[in-house]
Amino acid sequence: xxxxxxxxxxxxxxxxxxxxxxxxxxxxxxxxxxxxxxxxxxxxxxxxxxxxxxxxxxxxxxxxxxxxxxxxxxxxxxxxxxxxxxxxxxxxxxxxxxxxxxxxxxxxxxxxxxxxxxxxxxxxxxxxxxxxxxxxxxxxxxxxxxxxxxxxxxxxxxxxxxxxxxxxxxxxxxxxxxxxxxxxxxxxxxxxxxxxxxxxxxxxxxxxxxxxxxxxxxxxxxxxxxxxxxxxxxxxxxxxxxxxxxxxxxxxxxxxxxxxxx
Amino acid sequence: xxxxxxxxxxxxxxxxxxxxxxxxxxxxxxxxxxxxxxxxxxxxxxxxxxxxxxxxxxxxxxxxxxxxxxxxxxxxxxxxxxxxxxxxxxxxxxxxxxxxxxxxxxxxxxxxxxxxxxxxxxxxxxxxxxxxxxxxxxxxxxxxxxxxxxxxxxxxxxxxxxxxxxxxxxxxxxxxxxxxxxxxxxxxxxxxxxxxxxxxxxxxxxxxxxxxxxxxxxxxxxxxxxxxxxxxxxxxxxxxxxxxxxxxxxxxxxxxxxxxxxxxxxxxxxxxxxxxxxxxxxxxxxxxxxxxxxxxxxxxxxxxxxxx
Numbered sequence: 001x002x003x004x005x006x007x008x009x010x011x012x013x014x015x016x017x018x019x020x021x022x023x024x025x026x027x028x029x030x031x032x033x034x035x036x037x038x039x040x041x042x043x044x045x046x047x048x049x050x051x052x053x054x055x056x057x058x059x060x061x062x063x064x065x066x067x068x069x070x071x072x073x074x075x076x077x078x079x080x081x082x083x084x085x086x087x088x089x090x091x092x093x094x095x096x097x098x099x100x101x102x103x104x105x106x107x108x109x110x111x112x113x114x115x116x117x118x119x120x121x122x123x124x125x126x127x128x129x130x131x132x133x134x135x136x137x138x139x140x141x142x143x144x145x146x147x148x149x150x151x152x153x154x155x156x157x158x159x160x161x162x163x164x165x166x167x168x169x170x171x172x173x174x175x176x177x178x179x180x181x182x183x184x185x186x187x188x189x190x191x192x193x194x195x196x197x198x199x200x201x202x203x204x205x206x207x208x209x210x211x212x213x214x215x216x217x218x219x220x221x222x223x224x225x226x227x228x229x230x231x232x233x234x235x236x237x238x239x240x241x242x243x244x245x246x247x248x249x250x251x252x253x254x255x256x257x258x259x260x261x262x
Numbered sequence: 263x264x265x266x267x268x269x270x271x272x273x274x275x276x277x278x279x280x281x282x283x284x285x286x287x288x289x290x291x292x293x294x295x296x297x298x299x300x301x302x303x304x305x306x307x308x309x310x311x312x313x314x315x316x317x318x319x320x321x322x323x324x325x326x327x328x329x330x331x332x333x334x335x336x337x338x339x340x341x342x343x344x345x346x347x348x349x350x351x352x353x354x355x356x357x358x359x360x361x362x363x364x365x366x367x368x369x370x371x372x373x374x375x376x377x378x379x380x381x382x383x384x385x386x387x388x389x390x391x392x393x394x395x396x397x398x399x400x401x402x403x404x405x406x407x408x409x410x411x412x413x414x415x416x417x418x419x420x421x422x423x424x425x426x427x428x429x430x431x432x433x434x435x436x437x438x439x440x441x442x443x444x445x446x447x448x449x450x451x452x453x454x455x456x457x458x459x460x461x462x463x464x465x466x467x468x469x470x471x472x473x474x475x476x477x478x479x480x481x482x483x484x485x486x487x488x489x490x491x492x493x494x495x496x497x498x499x500x501x502x503x504x505x506x507x508x509x510x511x512x513x514x515x516x517x518x519x520x521x522x523x524x525x526x527x528x529x530x531x532x533x534x535x536x537x538x539x540x541x542x543x544x545x546x547x548x549x550x551x552x553x554x555x556x557x558x559x560x561x562x563x564x565x566x567x568x569x570x
Binding site for chain 2: 009011013014016017018020021024025028091092095096097099100101102103104105106107257261
């Protein structure tokens with residue numbers, strides 16, 4: 001047995017192959033992948049920023065138009081991470097090409113890194129494009145750029161992992177749509193993208209604290225304006241907890257072969 | 263030389279309770295073409311999928327070139343190429359993207375000239391930039407073979423390679439399998455077509471209801487097939503084979519009403535004529551005669567029927 005075949009060696013070639021294969025699909029559908037979120041973000045700015053926002057007072061000294069920027073980016077990054085990753089692993093299952101992944105000399109960690117890495121890269125790229133688009137509509141500064149990027153990467157990675165889980169769990173297109181539609185969309189809209197949770201009545205403020213998206217948006221907004229609904233430490237911790245849960249579920253999936261190996 | 267694949271007491275019970283494999287023991291020799299025959303649902307694909315890592319075994323183990331396919335899966339799987347039965351492809355990806363992906367996935371560094379040769383050998387080179395969805399079924403099958411060969415496997419599994427394939431592609435496929443074998447690749451194929459097994463295989467295994475019921479050299483099998491049988495239905499039952507017939511390969515049926523004479527028509531001995539002469543000299547009367555020659559297909563069917 002050559003050293004290359006030792007069990008603990010990482011199959012970089014395989015990660016590279018999966019990653020670039022997935023990114024190639026992104027390139028092929030570049031127009032839809034970028035134009036549609038840019039367009040919808042612009043619409044949000046026209047409606048919420050210009051039309052409605054002009055009648056809403058500044059929140060914590062930040063104009064409403066600028067206030068919604070971090071939330072909007074998070075909203076897109078979150079939903080795109082989930083849909084990119086869930087589709088990426090669901091499609092081979094659906095078409096049958098998953099046989100190749102299962103019969104390849106790769107560990108599940110490499111498979112996850114390849115797919116989740118590609119899905120997260122796409123949504124990070126998208127988040128940055130939306131950021132640039134937003135800058136055309138409103139002026140704002142980014143107080144903590146490094147933290148901003150860290151939150152972006154952490155969110156993209158976490159929710160791509162979550163999407164990967166959904167993609168494995170789903171055994172039909174309906175299920176693939178179900179979770180994003182019934183759970184993620186409400187969570188993101190109620191996650192403080194468009195308002196500060198301080199604006200809510202006390203009861204609803206408490207309910208909101210069970211929504212993981214609140215912590216993401218809050219932390220991300222802090223990196224822009226230096227102000228947040230909940231403390232940054234708590235935001236990071238909650239994101240970390242969610243990331244850990246996703247990792248644990250994926251570990252379990254591959255250990256048991258759930259919906260992959262009969 | 264140690265076997266390239268050793269399968270030991272392999273069992274598989276699916277979650278539904280269906281027992282797909284009931285203790286398979288099989289050794290595949292390096293460089294041979296092994297044909298696995300069996301009716302639908304016999305366990306052929308389950309067996310292949312376990313060796314390739316797609317299905318987890320319930321019990322037993324499989325070694326590929328000395329590496330356990332579960333514990334040492336990296337070393338085992340990197341030696342194996344699989345062409346599955348079902349045609350599946352990423353509709354929008356090109357042929358070239360597909361084969362480069364497969365090679366990378368199996369941990370091999372890019373090698374354009376090699377992949378070019380694989381595609382050319384399979385008459386796919388002019389289609390390399392075509393998206394998979396624009397290809398015909400036969401072409402897709404070729405692409406799946408190209409993907410399996412992209413990482414230079416030592417062992418190639420072909421699961422029903424010629425199901426639903428036209429005559430020309432079938433001939434091409436046989437040609438390809440032979441040239442792979444000439445390069446030292448071990449090939450295991452499953453098929454419904456007896457003709458295919460006869461044409462290609464060095465050894466033949468028959469699997470039915472999760473059990474291997476026969477594994478034999480094809481030449482030995484063909485020798486059996488080469489034999490003919492003459493059945494003589496007697497007027498009066500006998501209790502034993504008459505001493506006068508000792509020179510011939512004659513057996514008496516259990517009820518004593520038939521004499522069964524097995525002979526090789528190619529050996530040139532004047533079997534039937536001399537037997538007839540002796541029968542009349544001994545005064546043994548008979549009602550009817552019938553001869554038959556079993557084909558591989560008949561053996562196969564009778565084996566499968568006889569199995570519980």
